[in-house]
Amino acid sequence: MMNQSMNHFLKSRYDIELPVELYLFKSSYCNIYLLETGGKGLLVDAGKEGKEQAFLDFLAQVNLEPKTLKYIVLTHTHNDHTGALRGIAEATGAKIAVHANEADNLREGYTRAPLGTGLFTKTISFIGRKVAPSNLRYPPVEPDIILGKEQQEDFEHWHIEWFHTPGHTDGSVTYITDGKVALPGDDIFGIRRNDSMPWFANDLNALKKSWELLLDSGAQIFLPAHGKPVTREILEQSYRKLAG
DSSP, X not given: OOXXXXXXXXXXXXXXXXXXXXXXXXXXXXXXXXXXXXXXXEEEOOOOTTOHHHHHXXXXXXXXXXXXXXXEEXXXXXXXXXXXXXXXXXHHOOEXXXXXXXXXXXXXXXXXXXXXXXXXXXXXXXXXXXXXXXXXXXXXXXXXXXXXXXXXXXXXXXXXXXXXXXXXXXXXXXXXXXXXXXXXXXXXXXXSTTOOOOSBOSOHHHHHHHHHHHHHHTOOEEOOSSBSOEEHHHHHHHHHHHHO
């Protein structure tokens, strides 16, 4: 799956029909998702710096003008999710939403590397935190909407709800459309077979509680920012392993 509508895939593979068009855009190694209905778009995450024009070209491919993108809502503020944010926002005029716990990160243009959950990723995290923190920077942006702090603007047009799901980061957010399809950012990875554990997470206890929330939500399929779709069964299996 690459830069395409997800609706046929969700219907044929999982018998899920959505009232919105859901598109996947591959921004380097990061999956970002566009929801469109009534000629208006909402983007979940913005992807890597340098991919701004590729995304704008993608909008044209799905017959959307830049100004029809109304919101960019963030799952968290690591630079593979925010690098292209300022460029896309400036080109489209879209409002930016981020959780209150990471709004200052966005204003500064820097979010510290998360902790690794395995030996290899712990090494990567150490390098990112101690040796090359400048590589984690991204163009700073002033958010328009602070989730969890201010009265929320209405995302109902796109049949989407947001849930604070800390674990990967303190301000991680999951977006669920039509109560069925969850977009969890990096709280869930779809890279290993039959395992949804993210490669990086700052707080495993918070992640466990967030997974409980997601399982209680009734979502049937989880579309992560890295890897392939994760089924509810795989998340349940990974939850049992994490909970011990």
